[in-house]
Amino acid sequence: xxxxxxxxxxxxxxxxxxxxxxxxxxxxxxxxxxxxxxxxxxxxxxxxxxxxxxxxxxxxxxxxxxxxxxxxxxxxxxxxxxxxxxxxxxxxxxxxxxxxxxxxxxxxxxxxxxxxxxxxxxxxxxxxxxxxxxxxxxxxxxxxxxxxxxxxxxxxxxxxxxxxxxxxxxxxxxxxxxxxxxxxxxxxxxxxxxxxxxxxxxxxxxxxxxxxxxxxxxxxxxxxxxxxxxxxxxxxxxxxxxxxxxxxxxxxxxxxxxxxxxxxxxxxxxxxxxxxxxxxxxxxxxxxxxxxxxxxxxxxxxxxxxxxxxxxxxxxxxxxxxxxxxxxxxxxxxxxxxxxxxxxxxxxxxxxxxxxxxxx
Numbered sequence: 001x002x003x004x005x006x007x008x009x010x011x012x013x014x015x016x017x018x019x020x021x022x023x024x025x026x027x028x029x030x031x032x033x034x035x036x037x038x039x040x041x042x043x044x045x046x047x048x049x050x051x052x053x054x055x056x057x058x059x060x061x062x063x064x065x066x067x068x069x070x071x072x073x074x075x076x077x078x079x080x081x082x083x084x085x086x087x088x089x090x091x092x093x094x095x096x097x098x099x100x101x102x103x104x105x106x107x108x109x110x111x112x113x114x115x116x117x118x119x120x121x122x123x124x125x126x127x128x129x130x131x132x133x134x135x136x137x138x139x140x141x142x143x144x145x146x147x148x149x150x151x152x153x154x155x156x157x158x159x160x161x162x163x164x165x166x167x168x169x170x171x172x173x174x175x176x177x178x179x180x181x182x183x184x185x186x187x188x189x190x191x192x193x194x195x196x197x198x199x200x201x202x203x204x205x206x207x208x209x210x211x212x213x214x215x216x217x218x219x220x221x222x223x224x225x226x227x228x229x230x231x232x233x234x235x236x237x238x239x240x241x242x243x244x245x246x247x248x249x250x251x252x253x254x255x256x257x258x259x260x261x262x263x264x265x266x267x268x269x270x271x272x273x274x275x276x277x278x279x280x281x282x283x284x285x286x287x288x289x290x291x292x293x294x295x296x297x298x299x300x301x302x303x304x305x306x307x308x309x310x311x312x313x314x315x316x317x318x319x320x321x322x323x324x325x326x327x328x329x330x331x332x333x334x335x336x337x338x339x340x341x342x343x344x345x346x347x348x349x350x351x352x353x354x355x356x357x358x359x360x
Contacts, residue, residue: 024097025082025083025100026097026101027077027100028100029077029100030149036078037075038052038072039052039071039074040069040070040071042070043170044066044067044170045165045170048170056081056084056085059085059089060088063142063143067142068144068173068174068177069144070177072146073146073148074150074151076102076149077100082096082100082147089138089143091116091138099147104134106119106240107236108240113140115138115139115244115249115251115252116137116138116139117178117182118134118135118136119135119185120233121134121185121188122188122189122233122234124195130230132229132233133150134148135148135153135181135185139174139178139251140251142173142174143174144178146181154184154185154187154188155184158180161180172255173256179256179259179260179263186263186270190270193230196227197273197277200280203216203219204280207284207287207288216288217288220284220285223284224285227274231278234267234270234271234274237267238264238267241260241263242264244260245257245261309347313343316342316346
């Protein structure tokens with residue numbers, strides 16, 4: 001049932017784009033009830049201005065300033081306002097289309113005046129389900145635009161560093177700001193991966209204990225799907241960072257390349273952990289099937305021993321249950337008791353034999 005619903009949902013989302021003109025803005029996300037919210041950080045080494053933009057037109061005032069500006073947009077369902085921002089910053093219609101298409105694969109597109117990056121922000125919700133939220137980043141000469149589905153992200157530390165002027169973030173250009181934003185997303189991958197690892201280890205311990213729940217296979221399957229979702233969201237990011245590191249775009253300064261290389265190293269580490277956990281999940285599936293098979297073998301062994309014990313007893317009962325008139329011992333006074341004695345002795349002897357063979 002779950003697979004059918006998912007397939008139907010994906011089909012409906014894909015149909016939204018059929019027959020549309022390229023560059024048409026169609027929001028494909030789930031968070032359609034979120035308000036539109038724009039926050040702005042405009043800063044230099046010695047000064048910072050933090051504000052909430054109530055009018056979209058105010059965003060254009062920061063485009064040509066000498067200071068660095070970070071404009072964060074929450075609420076992708078408001079496609080008309082996203083389009084207005086795109087017009088002010090001369091963004092290509094296909095870029096705007098990718099911003100509101102939340103099923104977009106992580107990628108990087110290079111334009112003459114800006115870079116466009118799409119990546120996924122991962123976190124657990126209150127019900128311990130993995131949420132994959134798309135974050136789009138536009139890097140310009142002195143500005144960075146970020147687009148998210150709703151308020152709430154992993155950029156809290158970046159905001160604090162900007163306010164307090166901690167570290168080098170206030171003294172460098174917009175390319176370093178984009179690095180800091182991507183680095184915050186990648187750092188959050190580690191906490192998510194750690195939680196996944198703990199879940200897998202708990203399931204592994206439960207399976208080894210021999211007291212596993214009957215529905216543990218459902219949880220194993222759920223973890224397998226989560227690993228695949230995380231892998232699909234994270235792996236393309238390595239290609240993005242690799243292109244930034246080895247590219248020669250004028251917006252990325254050489255002094256910042258080293259920092260992007262550090263992100264690449266982190267992504268390699270995350271990818272290796274994902275591959276390890278993926279193998280562990282498959283091992284858990286094999287372990288679960290082996291446990292089920294062992295339990296079935298134990299049941300079959302008991303049934304086989306019982307059947308084996310009763311075979312000679314049934315044979316004796318069958319012989320003396322035939323309707324021939326001249327059967328030896330048929331009219332013997334104590335024949336019934338003797339036959340019971342023979343059966344009981346035979347039964348105990350077979351039990352003793354099975355015990356010595358350690359079949360019981």
